[in-house]
Amino acid sequence: MRANVLTDARLVKLAGQFAWLDIDTEQPRNFAFVEQFPIEAWPTVFVIDPATERVALRWMGTATAVELEKLLLGAARTLRRDGTDAAGAALSRGAALASARKYGEAAAAYREALQAGGPKWPTRPEAADALLQSLSMAHDPQPCAEAARGLLPTLPHGSPAARVAAAGLGCANSIAAPAARAEAIAVLEPAARGALVFPGVLADDRSGLYEALLGARRVSGDPKGVKAVAAEWLGWIEAESAGATTPLARSAFDGARLSAAMALGDVPRALPALEASARALPDQYFALAYLARGQLEAGRPREAAATAKAAAALADGPRKVNILLVEARALRAGGDLAGARVAVAEAIRHGEGLPEAVRPTSVLKQARALRDELAGPPATRGG
Amino acid sequence: MHPLLLALALAAAAPASAAGTLPFVADDYARALADARARNVPLVVDVWAPW
DSSP states (O other): OOOTTTTTTHTTGGGGGGGEEEETTTTTGGGHHHSOOOSSSSSSOOOOEEOOOOOOEEEEEEOOHHHHHHHHHHHHHHHHHHHSSSSHHHHHHHHHHHHHTTTHHHHHHHHHHHHHHHTOOHHHHHHHHHHHHHHHHHHHHHHHHHHHHHGGGOOOOOOOHHHHHHHHHHHHOOOOSHHHHHHHHHHHHHHHHHHHSSTTTTHHHHHHHHHHHHHHHTEEEEEEEHHHHHHHHHHHHHHHHHOOOOOHHHTTTHHHHHHHHHHOOGGGTTTHHHHHHHHTTTTTTHHHHHHHHHHHHHOOHHHHHHHHHHHHHHHOHHHHHHHHHHHHHHHHHHHHHHHHHHHHHHHHHHHTSSSSGGHHHHHHHHHHHHHHHHHOOOOOOOO | OOOSSOOOOOOTTSSOTSSSSSEEEEEOOHHHHHHHHHHHHEEEEEOOOOO
């Protein structure tokens, strides 16, 4: 989004109407910002009222320039009028609630916005997207999938509808009851597949659709289907990334490339591209981190450990925990248990030293589990 | 999602840069907030991380 959307002339012309800030959440100097404005998806775009620091827009994930223009201007209008436009005010209230992680209440506000705005409200697709974001974050998959099913037929074919389809199918995949899950997937899987050809769908959103489609085949117990989707996804990534004009732009596909190759069971196919990114971007931890994970998954643990070590030396934020965890796993796979213990201890120490708002709790949990495994079984009494 | 956009120094009195890019302040909330207050405009924040 930073490369293509925020440089779009449509947004550049708004320069004077806003002040502009970018925040890299891996930088320790930004941890205080993240404590004040919790982040759960990257990228996230905020519009903040400078007088009160109230959040008027909190947009998780990608958006096209057209959508972002609409969202920014809508948030600015709401701040100026503050409540005179019922739909815009409800949308803004939803953003503030989502920013406070009150996703259930945020979803209610977004539903109110959709109701107030009616079927011809220009911001309806974005409000539908925001509703799905909140329902998805609320971890209540049934209403999330149902909302997607209800909204999709009413949305124009475009980027927001593609994200609604992906989020809805992702929620359907998480429904615990098998019959309800299968029923939701039966509707939302074709919708997500259809969204792959919607006009203007961003690369990240297309990968989001493939991830949801992959998940649908996985929870349906269809390993052949998983591989078919993974092969299609990886083929698309390879074709799309071939047109990238810089190593950095090409590396934007590396995360999805690795995920698709892992799902396909053919990680070696991804390695040349990951190696090329690491060679071209030797001072970027993420390029080395993806390569390390790929090497580990491809059964090359010694190389993976060395690559992860180099990546960890370049990282200083929350993602360093995961890089050190990959190093520890690689060392263990290579038979260096003492080294693995050191790396996992470093991962835990680094993670626990981070402020709570940026602490990667699930990765830390995995690190603690690995530490316990490496320590061996607990001593037993008696004998 | 990638650090493709170089952070640009903000010229407070010149809202649009000559280069045709948005005048982002990099990693300095206090400074950007002060600028927004001074100009009485909303603050847009793009939160990202290198992937």
